[in-house]
Amino acid sequence: MRMLNNKNIVHVGIGQSFVLKKTGILMAIGLGSCVGVGMYDPVEKIGGMVHILLPDSKVGKPTDLPGKFADKGVPHLLDMMLEAGAKKERLIVKIAGGASMFKTSQSPIMDIGSRNVAAVKKVLKELGLPLHGEAVGGNEGKTFILDVATGKFYVRTVRGGQVEI
Amino acid sequence: MDFDKLITQNPLFIDAFREINNIGSGNAASAVASMIGQKVDITVPSVIVEKIPNVIEKIGAPDEVAFGVQLTYEGELDGVILLVFKEDTVKKLAKLLMGMEVEEIDDMTISMIQEIGNIVSASFLNAIATFFSVQILPSPPSAAYDMLQALLNLALASIAAETDYALVVKTEFVIGDDETNKAEGWIVNVPSPDSFIKLLKLMGLLGDEDVE
Numbered sequence: 182m183r184m185l186n187n188k189n190i191v192h193v194g195i196g197q198s199f200v201l202k203k204t205g206i207l208m209a210i211g212l213g214s215c216v217g218v219g220m221y222d223p224v225e226k227i228g229g230m231v232h233i234l235l236p237d238s239k240v241g242k243p244t245d246l247p248g249k250f251a252d253k254g255v256p257h258l259l260d261m262m263l264e265a266g267a268k269k270e271r272l273i274v275k276i277a278g279g280a281s282m283f284k285t286s287q288s289p290i291m292d293i294g295s296r297n298v299a300a301v302k303k304v305l306k307e308l309g310l311p312l313h314g315e316a317v318g319g320n321e322g323k324t325f326i327l328d329v330a331t332g333k334f335y336v337r338t339v340r341g342g343q344v345e346i
Numbered sequence: 347m348d349f350d351k352l353i354t355q356n357p358l359f360i361d362a363f364r365e366i367n368n369i370g371s372g373n374a375a376s377a378v379a380s381m382i383g384q385k386v387d388i389t390v391p392s393v394i395v396e397k398i399p400n401v402i403e404k405i406g407a408p409d410e411v412a413f414g415v416q417l418t419y420e421g422e423l424d425g426v427i428l429l430v431f432k433e434d435t436v437k438k439l440a441k442l443l444m445g446m447e448v449e450e451i452d453d454m455t456i457s458m459i460q461e462i463g464n465i466v467s468a469s470f471l472n473a474i475a476t477f478f479s480v481q482i483l484p485s486p487p488s489a490a491y492d493m494l495q496a497l498l499n500l501a502l503a504s505i506a507a508e509t510d511y512a513l514v515v516k517t518e519f520v521i522g523d524d525e526t527n528k529a530e531g532w533i534v535n536v537p538s539p540d541s542f543i544k545l546l547k548l549m550g551l552l553g554d555e556d557v558e
Contacts (some may be wrong), residue, residue, distance in 0.1 A: 213497065214433070282492060
């Protein structure tokens with residue numbers, strides 16, 4: 182794979198969404214129960230990523246971090262992609278994260294990883310965006326990487342190293 | 347006034363909240379000290395008020411690998427406690443507590459860390475519950491070894507539906523006074539927005555008319 186140049190890395194923090202053109206790396210570090218959604222237009226070489234924390238905004242208050250929620254964050258990223266010049270029918274969409282980090286606890290918030298994955302898939306379907314790859318579930322944190330120059334998606338874990346998805 | 351405004355515009359409330367956490371961590375430190383027969387030092391808790399994406403950088407590097415022991419608490423106050431131990435800290439604690447060198451982190455070491463986490467958080471919460479005469483019920487702890495950001499996800503998820511800002515308290519503790527055998531970790535407390543408001547009322551800093 183290409184060497185990652187530090188200067189070109191954009192860190193996608195919780196609730197944030199970024200779109201890059203032609204060059205640069207989008208990276209969401211340490212997705213635990215969170216889900217990262219990456220979109221890529223291979224013709225225009227436009228890549229975007231959102232770092233989702235929760236499935237549903239309906240129970241929440243107004244926010245200026247729409248990327249926190251699957252139901253707001255995925256459409257928000259799609260809008261950003263289209264605005265940057267991407268075409269919806271060309272989009273390659275991949276997702277990563279949604280782990281269950283802490284296994285034994287009984288609390289309902291512990292299941293948030295799989296609820297996040299289900300919510301993201303539902304929203305993608307509603308938007309008519311097919312899913313081209315995923316690395317979800319399990320009990321490991323994942324770093325999700327999109328190399329905008331090449332359109333390659335990678336997932337990095339503590340135990341498994343870095344693999345392309 | 348809502349939670350975001352309360353935590354971002356009132357330094358007095360933040361100071362008061364730091365004091366409450368100081369009561370908790372002081373008690374946690376003495377519980378651990380008597381369990382392992384070693385000196386335990388704690389720092390004054392630092393209260394982090396940040397937009398949710400920026401919380402992690404105030405705690406550590408997002409991809410730093412560490413042990414986390416997490417539990418939730420409910421009752422009259424609710425929130426999430428995450429204890430963070432660095433890997434070499436876990437090995438030192440295993441040596442202190444089980445009297446053996448640990449090369450690989452195995453199930454026994456993990457259950458030891460979970461138990462320490464249980465004692466630290468129970469005594470932390472007990473001190474606060476006793477001080478305010480309220481009931482707080484901790485869940486069983488559970489442990490993971492992973493990137494710091496991933497360990498912190500659930501704690502932030504527990505409040506993020508209600509607020510863009512997080513109120514997070516980080517207290518560092520150091521076990522042992524032997525420089526070469528020092529074990530360090532952090533107690534991270536993330537109260538629910540409702541609990542923070544309730545605590546301010548319990549301290550007489552807020553009246554019912556001040557919050558929606």
